[in-house]
Amino acid sequence: MSARLTGKRIIITGAVGNIGKEAVRSFVAEGARVVIGDRDAAAGEAVAREFGDGVRFIRTDVAEEASVRSLVEEGAAWLGGLDVLVQNAGVQYSGAIADFETAHWDLLFTVNVRAHFFGAKYAIPHLRRAGGGSIINTSSLAGKRGGPGLAAYSASKGAVIAFTTALALELASDNIRVNAICPGWVNTAFNRPAIDFMGGASAQEAKVASFVPLGRQARSEEIAPMFVYLASDESTYMTAQAIGIDGGAYNS
Structure with missing residues (x-):
């Protein structure tokens, strides 16, 4: 590694799952100090023990404003400031809208959308004090292009893209960049609800092979480098973008 993030102070939510954990691994390898927030203590x-003294865990429920505020305030205090906020926590529910549970709809928007508002709200003052920084939101290919059974999830992830682009314009004068990463199909347990809706793993894999030009799902380690790029000073002229990492699926 090239220590592209030396001195960077990063807070990330949703960091114990596949993509989030790979992002933390990459941040640490590139020289950053990291605070991770998740419900699973x-x-x-x-994860914190695995990656050493430069990582601290703070139990966080992103559905609760006070919990997110505590994560940001305690995390920034431990880090000595804040340069990057990564909002990666999310949930997935799939199903036909006519049969979709209202509670699942509400939870999708609570965790996938409202939590992004909480994180940004409390991180912005710290990023301003640092003279600027980067907010990285995790959206999805589904936020750009939906499909059967994904209407509710797509709506929540589309809202993340809209929030990202508008917030980027709001914060540009503060030298705070805001971008969204939009993974396509990634081989993680997170996608289990969609896999079940599609008829199981074999059916899902066949479907992915049929419409993804590269013919396969992504691995988590193929998504993590974009988090590093957006956290680094290499991306200081990139903002208001929804960046797809989807094997070409959006254009297929």
Whole structure:
């Protein structure tokens, strides 16, 4: 690694799952110090131990404003400031809208959308004090292009893209960049609800092979480098973007 993030102070939510954990691994390898927030205390503590003294875990429920505020305030205090906020926590529910549970709709928008507002709200003052920085939101290919059974999830991830682009314009004069990463199909347990809706793993894999030009799902380690790029000073002229990492699926 080239230590592209030396001195960077990063807070990330949703850091115990596949993509989030790979992002933390990459941040640490590139020289950053990282605070991770997640509901799963045991898994979060394990990730922090795995990556060493430069990583701290703070139990966080992104559905609760006070919990997100505590993550940002305690995290920034431990880091000595804040340069990058990564909002990666999310949930997935799939199903036909006529049969979709209202509680699942509400949870999608609570975790996938409202939590992004909380994180940004409390991180912005710290980023301003640092003279600028980067907010990285995790959206999805589904936020750009939906499909059967994905209407609710797509709506929540589309809202993340709209929030990202508008916030980027709002914060440009503060030298705070805001971008969204939009993964396509990634081989993680996160996609289990969609896989079940599509008829199981075999059916889902066949479907992915049929419409993804590269003919396969992504691996988490193929998504993590974009988090590093957006956290680094290499991307200081990039803002208001929804960046697809989808094997060409959006254009297929």
